[in-house]
Amino acid sequence: xxxxxxxxxxxxxxxxxxxxxxxxxxxxxxxxxxxxxxxxxxxxxxxxxxxxxxxxxxxxxxxxxxxxxxxxxxxxxxxxxxxxxxxxxxxxxxxxxxxxxxxxxxxxxxx
Amino acid sequence: xxxxxxxxxxxxxxxxxxxxxxxxxxxxxxxxxxxxxxxxxxxxxxxxxxxxxxxxxxxxxxxxxxxxxxxxxxxxxxxxxxxxxxxxxxxxxxxxxxxxxxxxxxxxxxx
Numbered sequence: 001x002x003x004x005x006x007x008x009x010x011x012x013x014x015x016x017x018x019x020x021x022x023x024x025x026x027x028x029x030x031x032x033x034x035x036x037x038x039x040x041x042x043x044x045x046x047x048x049x050x051x052x053x054x055x056x057x058x059x060x061x062x063x064x065x066x067x068x069x070x071x072x073x074x075x076x077x078x079x080x081x082x083x084x085x086x087x088x089x090x091x092x093x094x095x096x097x098x099x100x101x102x103x104x105x106x107x108x109x110x111x
Numbered sequence: 112x113x114x115x116x117x118x119x120x121x122x123x124x125x126x127x128x129x130x131x132x133x134x135x136x137x138x139x140x141x142x143x144x145x146x147x148x149x150x151x152x153x154x155x156x157x158x159x160x161x162x163x164x165x166x167x168x169x170x171x172x173x174x175x176x177x178x179x180x181x182x183x184x185x186x187x188x189x190x191x192x193x194x195x196x197x198x199x200x201x202x203x204x205x206x207x208x209x210x211x212x213x214x215x216x217x218x219x220x221x222x
Contacts, residue, residue, distance in 0.1 A: 030209065031209045033211075040199065040216070040218060041215055041216060042117075042213035042214050042215045042216045043201075043213045045212060048210045092209045092210060098144060098159050099211055101154060102153065103153050104152075
């Protein structure tokens with residue numbers, strides 16, 4: 001069974017600070033997704049990374065896929081209250097196997 | 112169009128009621144999913160449809176009955192639910208296990 005360990009589980013920071021969320025596994029994934037979810041809403045796909053060592057940027061968010069495709073990180077620069085939410089990583093494999101989700105990181109950015 | 116539409120957004124039902132949740136996507140995705148999400152937890156996979164055929168049933172009780180009338184629609188029929196079935200029910204669609212696009216969810220309360 002593939003597992004994704006996400007850390008930290010909870011994070012509360014002041015506006016303007018930087019943070020990094022980690023997603024680690026002992027298994028190789030063909031792709032890695034990051035989602036952000038607000039209470040009562042569905043997860044929104046932020047990015048998909050597929051190549052080992054790949055780095056993608058989305059405004060203040062930087063996503064990295066590990067060289068061995070077993071881990072990923074999400075770095076937020078100068079966090080804002082609007083970044084508050086549940087961040088989920090999910091690993092994908094080829095074929096029709098469903099995504100494997102991490103347990104999520106609950107981020108709270110205080111103004 | 113990367114939209115997955117779920118209806119209704121909120122549903123309150125009694126334990127003897129029969130109701131249905133509906134999901135629609137027009138992205139041409141051939142994989143569609145139902146997830147259940149309890150508060151402060153990641154989504155839990157319930158069912159996977161691939162090319163309109165049920166490919167994965169994660170040991171879900173028979174009071175939940177999925178249906179895929181065509182490649183764009185996915186239903187979840189509910190009957191004789193229990194209060195512990197109250198949760199956010201999420202529909203998603205995707206291609207070959209690489210990523211999933213989620214709907215906004217249906218907040219279900221069983222009374």
